[in-house]
Amino acid sequence: MTSYGQFCPVAKAMELLDERWTILVIRELLLGSKHFNELRRGVPKMSPALLTKRLRGLERAGVVRRTVVGGRSVYTLTEKGDELAEVVTALSTWGIRWIGELGDADLDPHLLLWDMHRTIPIDQWPRRRTMVQFRFRDVIGKAGTWWLVVDDGQAQVCDFDPGYDVDVAIDTDLRTLTEIWRGDTDWRNALRDNKVDVLAAPSVARQVPGWIGQGNSAAIPRPA
Incomplete structure (x- = not known):
């Protein structure tokens, strides 16, 4: 030092x-x-x-x-x-x-999904194995698709297809999901503006924002 x-x-x-x-x-x-x-x-x-x-x-x-x-x-x-x-x-x-500005270099699907998996509200998920697939429209190659699995009260994030049935597919861009997670925007506004597509049966799609939630920073009040 x-x-x-x-x-x-x-x-x-x-x-x-x-x-x-x-x-x-x-x-x-x-x-x-x-x-x-x-x-x-x-x-x-x-x-x-x-x-x-x-x-x-x-x-x-x-x-x-x-x-x-x-x-x-x-x-x-x-x-x-x-x-x-x-x-x-x-x-x-x-x-x-x-420090609100996010540059493109700050966007990382690996870190985003890792952070999401450890703080999602698991008690809001179905009491069975459930898998959500994330597809980032703006990320090329293998890192553009991720899977989040909740089973037996545990969450796991995968950068490969674990082979289970997909219950929900979420199509969006990396910046949008990052901003939702940080609390720069919310699920309601992102869905309204067609920045996120939730592909599932309507009864399931309505529950997805509650399954994913937002990161801890979303609750921090921002300056006007």
Whole structure:
């Protein structure tokens, strides 16, 4: 870590936290990721080598604890790391309120679907295995189609067809679904403006916005 050469506690904290990707790794740990591959899915543009380096740095700093369970490394936050929850929440609130512009480089179907699968309101889904297919009109190739499966109270996101019957297909563009999830718009407006097509029986299609919901940031009030 590079020192700022200041006694200020903000400067001392940032000597650890302002290295590229570090605070996002902590965000993933706060959201429940425990294994290396889970962390990678939350930061898909981060190289495995750099993720390893950041985890080791956080471990040396006493923020992360690494244990081995069943031959696999498990990463959890220490008490010192858990206290960063308020910091990450405050950054998220400030970011959604004041840094609203999304560039094309900010749109990532891998990260979007990964984030969606871990916070969708599963209690709103049918009490049977249910699969929703997402088809992004503006994403070319394999990354343009995703599947979200809820079964036995668990959600799973797949970038390959898991082979189950599709209950609902959602056709949209990546920006629209990202903006719905962030709370920049909502399902009602996106459906009204024909930015989203929900392909299912009418009785099922009406329930889909409740199945998917919106991300945590959607509840944060925005400036006028």
